Amino acid sequence: MLLKLNQINKLFNEATPDEKIALDQINLHLSPGDFVTVIGSNGAGKSTMLNMISGALSPDFGEIEIAERNVTKLPEYKRSQMIGRVFQDPMAGTAPSMTIEENLAMAYSRNKKRRFRKGVDRKRREFFRTSLETLHLNLENRLNAKVGMLSGGERQALSLLMATFTQPSILLLDEHTAALDPSRAELITNLTKLLVEKDQLTTLMITHNMQQALDLGNRLIMMDKGQIILEIGFEEKQQLTIPALMDEFQRIRGEKLTSDKALLSV
Secondary structure, three states, X not given: OOEEEEEEEEEEOOOOXXXXXXXXXXXXXXXXXXXXXXXXXXXXXXXXXXXXXXXXXXXXXXEEEEOOEXXXXXXXXXXXXXEEEEOOOOOOOOOOOOEHHHHHHHHHOOOOOOOOOOXXXXXXXXXXXXXXXXXXXXXXXXXXXXXXXXXHHHHHHHHHHXXXXXXXXXXXXXXXXXXXXXXXXXXXXXXXXXXXXXXOOXXXXXXXXXXXXXXXXXXXXXXXXXXXXXXXXXXXXXHOOXXXXXXXXXXXXOOOOOOHHHHHOO
16 A cells, blocks of 8 residues: 555644544555545545645544555655645745746755755756656746746646656645636646656545546545545446535435535635
């Protein structure tokens, strides 16, 4: 298994009026190459789960394994060598005052041993150009452009490339198309599929878009109130529709969602 979450629990604001169970007995296993999409209602625990995997949060109980290594107590900066992550905000994954080349160089060094050497040599620059060509955004000819001058879609595409081209053990995508206009969101969705399939990256993707959750990946999970309430495999996922998924929620929870937005919000 590439990722194991075993009996993960997280309680916020314990013993206060705002006490909330964020994660309740979460068990999730991802095999190498799995691409799992995650949907759920507001406060379902989706982002908390990703923060738990990345090390931004620690579980109250339970264990986390990445590539058969127990990382439950490993700090976030050490886990980052194994994890690539793209956030909802296009501004979050890059350094705006640095050039495209400098951003790529930082990402490239994430899982490499640190040593004194020239920042970007000819071989590495060519690798950056070749990698950027896969985006079809002409960024390979703008290596010295400040990232802060790029559009939101361009920055998110760059963030996605930076998170994937070192082939991390786990790729975490946290609603990474939600802040983009429809055309840019479609671009990033297509790039996600391309990059994940190219290197067979083990991926966990939160999405607000139910159709996107059905179209991408080989597995789907639905979360609600800190629990995984539904897991769907590849064959069933291929036949599933949005209305059927909404009906399944009602069957499990005994209540009907008033709108798609109630299920799909962050």
